[in-house]
Structure formats: structure tokens, C-alpha cells
Amino acid sequence: MSVDENTFGIVRGRRAARGLPISSTGARSLRQARAAGATLGTGYLGVGAAVVAALQAVYGLTFFLSHLSAYPDVTPALVSWLLYVATFIGTAVLVTVRGERLTTGVFAVIGVVLAVVVALDFVAIWPLHDVGAYATSSVSVGFGLLPIVTLRPVREVVTATALLFVALVVMVAASTPVTSDSGPQQIAVVALAVLPSAIATFAVHRFRRMVQVELDRVLVQSNVSQPRFAVGMLASDELARLDLAAEKLLDGVANGDVPLPLSPKVASQAASLATELRLHLIEGRRETWLHHAVTESEYLGRSVSLVDPSSLAGLLAPPQRDGLLQGVWLLLGDSKSRAPGTTIQLTLGPVTAASQSFAGRSVCVPVVVSTTGIRRNRVTPATWNALERAGEYTVSTHESSVKISVACIVDNPAET
Numbered sequence: 001m002s003v004d005e006n007t008f009g010i011v012r013g014r015r016a017a018r019g020l021p022i023s024s025t026g027a028r029s030l031r032q033a034r035a036a037g038a039t040l041g042t043g044y045l046g047v048g049a050a051v052v053a054a055l056q057a058v059y060g061l062t063f064f065l066s067h068l069s070a071y072p073d074v075t076p077a078l079v080s081w082l083l084y085v086a087t088f089i090g091t092a093v094l095v096t097v098r099g100e101r102l103t104t105g106v107f108a109v110i111g112v113v114l115a116v117v118v119a120l121d122f123v124a125i126w127p128l129h130d131v132g133a134y135a136t137s138s139v140s141v142g143f144g145l146l147p148i149v150t151l152r153p154v155r156e157v158v159t160a161t162a163l164l165f166v167a168l169v170v171m172v173a174a175s176t177p178v179t180s181d182s183g184p185q186q187i188a189v190v191a192l193a194v195l196p197s198a199i200a201t202f203a204v205h206r207f208r209r210m211v212q213v214e215l216d217r218v219l220v221q222s223n224v225s226q227p228r229f230a231v232g233m234l235a236s237d238e239l240a241r242l243d244l245a246a247e248k249l250l251d252g253v254a255n256g257d258v259p260l261p262l263s264p265k266v267a268s269q270a271a272s273l274a275t276e277l278r279l280h281l282i283e284g285r286r287e288t289w290l291h292h293a294v295t296e297s298e299y300l301g302r303s304v305s306l307v308d309p310s311s312l313a314g315l316l317a318p319p320q321r322d323g324l325l326q327g328v329w330l331l332l333g334d335s336k337s338r339a340p341g342t343t344i345q346l347t348l349g350p351v352t353a354a355s356q357s358f359a360g361r362s363v364c365v366p367v368v369v370s371t372t373g374i375r376r377n378r379v380t381p382a383t384w385n386a387l388e389r390a391g392e393y394t395v396s397t398h399e400s401s402v403k404i405s406v407a408c409i410v411d412n413p414a415e416t
Contacts, residue, residue: 045149045150045203045204045207046095046147046149046150046151049146049147049149049150049200050092050146050147052143052146052196053088053140053143053144053146053147054088056139056140056143057084057085057088057140057143057144060136060137060139060140061081061085061136063136064077064081064136064137067134070128070134071124071125071128071134072127072128073124073127074124075124076120076121076123076124077120077121077124077125077136077137079120080116080117080118080120080121080124080137080138081136081137083113083116083117083120084114084117084137084140084141084144087110087113087114087117087144088144091110091147091148092147094106095147095151101151102148102151102152107148107151107152107156110148111160114141114144114145114160115163117137117138117141118137118138118141118164118167120137121135121136121137121138122138122167122171122175125175126175129175129176129177130176130182131168131171131172131175131176131186131189132172132176132182132185132186132187132188132189133185135168135171135189135193138164138167138168138193139189139192139193141164141193142161142164142192142193142194142196142197143193143196143197145157145160145161145164145197146196146197146200148160149197149200149201149204150204154201154204154205157197157201158198158201160197161194161197161198161201164193164194165190165193165194168189168190168193168194169190172186172190213299216297216298216299217297217299217329219296219297220293220296220297220299220300220325221322221325223289223290223292223293223296224289224293224318224321224322224325225318226289226292287311288308288311288312288313288314289313289314289321290306290308290313290314290321290324290325290346290348291306291308291313293325294306294346299329299332300328300329300332303332303342303343303344304328304332304343304344304345304346305343305344305345305346306345306346306348307345307346307347307348308346308347308348308349309349310348310349310350310351312348312349312351312365313348315363315365315408315410315411316365316390316408316410317410317411319389320389320390320391320408320410321390322389323386323387323388323389323390324367324386324387324390324406324408326386326389327369327383327386327387327390328344328346328369330379330380330382330383330386331344331369331371331374331379331383331402332344333378340373341372341373342371342372342373342374343371343372343373344369344370344371344372344374345368345369345370345371346367346368346369347367347368347370348365348366348367348368349365349366350366351363351364351365361411361412362409362410362411362412363409363410363411363412364407364408364409364410365407365408365409365410366405366406366407366408367390367391367405367406367407367408368403368404368405368406369387369403369404369405369406370398370401370403371401371402371403371404372399372401373401374401374402375400375401375402376395376397376402379402387404387406390406390408391406391407391408391409392406392407393405393406393407
């Protein structure tokens, strides 16, 4: 949907990738989690990676200086090290000054300089015919990519690492006689140059994914404390916009900026504003916390469906809500490890009378958790502990998937 403005200049229509308004808290948080820069704790990983790269550079430079006499022409290798050190220090200073951000243009320049570093190192060691024994600055380039892992998208770092790997393999094949004695050393040097950044890329990618999931869970968890009927983040943000628009209209009428009677255009705009407000108010009387928890979650929204025609989820007490929501999260598990096509359907109702000891002051809200692609032996003990907080449950198996029925005892709304 293209960006436009509503009746009174309030920007609307723009949505984040998950459907949240661009300016909403949820959308801002998710944009930060997905940002290519070092955010949400990855900056600390970047500092550690920079320290490791610096230590390796000191070791590599020391090794180079101790073998100067072996080089037929030391100039290319010396220039290579000077370029690498200057690039490393310059990048560190730039990131520190600009706040842990590395633009695409700067990264491209860094990539070109590092390519020159590798090329010069290869030129210097070519006459020696032993990459594994004499490669220094080209190996350090692999470690130099470590801090960039936290600053640039994964695909860019993977591409740079792959190019370095190909360059080293081609150089070994073209210049070094590979024998049973020299082969292990060549493999070790190639692995030393490539594996650190490859492992770091995987670790940072998993860390970012974990943070995104936990952030999504925190945002969804805020719905647990809502009243029986409420509006979610999306509607709350939209209501704030409509409220501001209404205030501008009323303020214009009070100040005389908007003459009475209203012109047909302004009257039509005011009617549209009132209609939108009424629609949001009506929706707020039908949608429960569980509806918002499912629809506003990127993680749950893809795999969980809700059947609650009587809005019974709103009757659950906060501890029951928390237990049910946590149980659903744990049932889904990690998106990387669960089977394709895994789904959960939550069905609430119909209400049944509670035992006579409650004297009609409580009712039982049955919750049926029907799953697809989740086997009983894959359910963790923490899932059962969470569902136990919602109420007594029974477990059965349907078409090789687990099915859970939870009896939630809640206060009778007719008695309150």
C-alpha cells in the first residue's frame, strides 16, 4: 500500500513487514532486531571478534618479520601488511565514531583493499612455492572479517569468505607442490583463514534469530495482562492516529479555522473518521488477548490458528493465560528444527458447568490444542509444566500428532 495521508494530515497506510504500523513500538523493535548493523548485543560480539583479529594480526606480523630473509622481494608483503593494518585501524575508528554501523559503500572499499592485501601477499610468496609456510597477511584477512560479521548481512560476509577460500585454494594448487608432507600444512592454513569467519557468521546468525524470537515473545507476552476485550498493538496505534485527527478537527472548529457548517468535503472526511473510530471500538469488543497474541506475532501467526467464537479466552486468569501461551510456544519449538507443515489449532469452548463444590461460581472453559507434525515424544517436560498452570489436561494422539485437552476453571462471568 502506498503512503498517503488521512483527512487531517496523519500519515497512514505504511506497514512493516509483519503488518504493524511503521511507527509502532512492535515494528520499531523488529526493525532493530533485523538491522544489518551491530544491534541487540551483537556489538559486544564485535568487540570480542576485533580483539581476536588484532591478536592474530600481531602473531602474523611477528611471524612475517622473523622470516624476512626468506623473501626474494619483501616489498609486496610489507605493503600488504601496511594496507591491512591501516584498514583494520581505520575501520575500527570509523565504527567507533559512527556508532557500530558500516555502510555498503564503505564495506565495498574495505573489500577491495583486502583483495589487494591478499594479492600482494600472494605475489610475495609465489617464488617460495609454499603457501602454507609463508602466507601471513592473506591469512589475517580471514580474521579481519570477524568484526564485520556483526556489521553486515550474513550473505555478504559469506561471499567474502568464499572468495578468500577460492583464492587460497587456487594459489596452493598453482604454486605449491602438494605432497603427503606439505599437504596437511596447506590444509591447516586454508582452514585457519576461512573457518573463524565461517563459524562466527553461523553463531551471529543464530544469535540474531534467537533475539528476534525472544523479542517477538516479549511483545506477545504483553497481551497476557489485558482485559477480557481489548485492542492490540496495531489497533492501538491506529486509534492514536484517529484520536489525533479528531482533536485537530475539533480544535479547528473551536478556533474558527474550520467554518460551520462544515463544507461537504470536510463533512465527508469527518464521517469517515467517525466510521473508523466506531469500527475499532466494535473490534475491541470482540477480540481477546489470545487473538492479538496470535495475529500480532510473526512466530505464532504463521503456524497457529484460533477458534474462539465466544471470546472465552478473555475469561482466563493471567496465570492461566501465561501457561497456555508458553505451552504453545514450547510446542512449536525452534522454527529451524521443527518439521515442515507443523501447525497448532486452539479451540476454546463450549463452556460447561464446573463441579458442584464451586456452587455455580466457576465454569470450565475447555481448550483443545490440536497439532499437526508434533509427536508426543518430542514434547518437552517444560511444555507440560506450562500447560498445567492453565488447568488439568489430558493427552491423546491423533494421526501421529499430539492432541491436548485442557480444562480451565475460571470465574463465572454471570456471578461477577
